[in-house]
Amino acid sequence: MRTLSFKLAEWIHRLGQVWVEGQITQINARPGTRTAFLTLRDPAADISISVTCDPNILRRSPVPLTDGTRVIVSGRPNFYSGRGTLSLRITEIRPVGVGELLARIERLRGLLAAEGLFDARRKRPLPFLPHTVGLISGRASAAQRDVLAVARQRWAAVQFDVRDTPVQGPTAVPAILTELAALDADPRVQVIIIARGGGSVEDLLPFSDETLLRAVSDCRTPVVSAIGHEPDSPLLDLVADLRAATPTDAAKRVVPDVTAELAAIASLRDRNANALRNWVHREQRVLDGLRTRPVLANPLTMIDARQERVDAAVVDIRRSARHLLTVEEHRNAQLTARLSTLGPAQTLARGYAVVQRTDTDRPHAVSSVDELPAGARVRIRVADGSRHATIVEGDQS
The missing domain is CATH 2.40.50.140 (Nucleic acid-binding proteins)
Incomplete structure (x- = not known):
């Protein structure tokens, strides 16, 4: 053994x-x-x-x-x-077998990720209401029917440019590339949907083809990937501008629901109307509150109060002015009396006279007989007038 x-x-x-x-x-x-x-x-x-x-x-x-x-x-x-x-x-x-295919896909995934083809900054936004939607799918396929039916149910006026192509096998990628280029060159087409139902890894292999992925990345028109079902994840999902879980989901993401949009518009109108009414009511309450204040309820109250103060001030000013005038008049009378008492008129009234010599260059009052030689002309002023006289020879005693 x-x-x-x-x-x-x-x-x-x-x-x-x-x-x-x-x-x-x-x-x-x-x-x-x-x-x-x-x-x-x-x-x-x-x-x-x-x-x-x-x-x-x-x-x-x-x-x-x-x-x-x-x-x-x-x-x-x-x-x-x-x-x-x-x-x-x-x-x-x-x-x-499948493992080798998955390995090839993983290697391509790493290559394209390193080049930045999966970068979120490259994703283009979808238009809100596209004029025309390009659809690449299998002829009379369930995916095509789902997209068209759901989209037209949501917005009946939406237009589709449908391109039938093989979606599996060796002829799928060249056909899809041709139709993709044609749709991307059409200025009416604002978004492109690439749709296919579910399948095996081998069936979905064309949607992980490097040539197709680079063509989608170079498109000027936003591209939506609607391949397979939720668990399926071809590389087209990563390169496309939007990944839809199913073809039905793609139609919902691309075409807005007219009923929901109209309801949203009606809701916004109601909210705007309510907001405007609430604003008017709030401002009306503010105005009512201002009107109930005493100063605005009777605006002349402030003027009347100020007028009383002005009238009182005028009375005080007039009283002060009259008092000042009285004081000054009394003072003026006193000064006048003193002036009259001290002035020459009172002296003349008691019998005195003022003799002024007038025959000189500067007439002046005479205070001595020496200033009155014979022949001198004088003016004699008494209480009730004056007379001119001439000095003659006479006793000077």
Whole structure:
């Protein structure tokens, strides 16, 4: 038995590196361990083999590896003599079928993301009410019927430019590119919808084609992606200006609902009318409050109060003026009496006279007989008038 085991191990080890295709049915990769264990099964026969590898090989896989994933592995077969078991130590693992397609899509996703084609700043806004909507879809497909029916139900006047193209297979991408360029060049078309129903990964592969994605990115017209159902996520969803969950959702996002818009307009009108009425009522209350104030209820009250003060001030001023005039008149009378008492008129009234010499250059009052030689002409002033006289020779005693 021992010799047979050794001979089997020696022969198997001479096989060297082999490539094996199979389906993963079990993965055991515990954190912190240096070896991961898998079970690889032949999908066409009830045969399986144990597989070991470095955990990093699983982590570096371009697509997630789960139970049921079909892969091709490269490794060396090992035969353990002690237990009589065969296993495969692998150094490389590659997904096949859908896994390979997903890996290619992921590589393209990374490339386009690095170039900025998924950047939200590149997204163009959709028009509120497009004049004409371009629709690229399969001929008489359910997606086409859904978009047209929902859009016209929401806004009956909306116009569509429908372009029928294959939506799967090798002819899909060239046909879509041709119709996309034609719609983008039409000035009437303000938004373009690319619609298709759900399908397998292979069916939706044209909508992850690099040529189509770059053409959509270069379009001047906003593009809406309506591919598949909610779980489907072709790369067109990331490049398009808007991603719709379904074709029906695309129609709702592109065409406004006339009923909802009219209801919104009516609501806005009611709100505006209510706001205006409330503003008028509020201002009316303010005016009513101002009118009830005493100063505005009887505006002449302020004038009357000020008029009374003005009248009182006028009376005071007149009283003060009369008093001042009386005082000054009394003072003037006193001064006049004093002046009359001290003036020469009173002296003349008592019998005195004033003699003025008038024959000189400067007439002046005479105070001495020496100033009156014979022949001098004089003016004699008494209380009730004056007379002129001439001095003659006579006694000067």
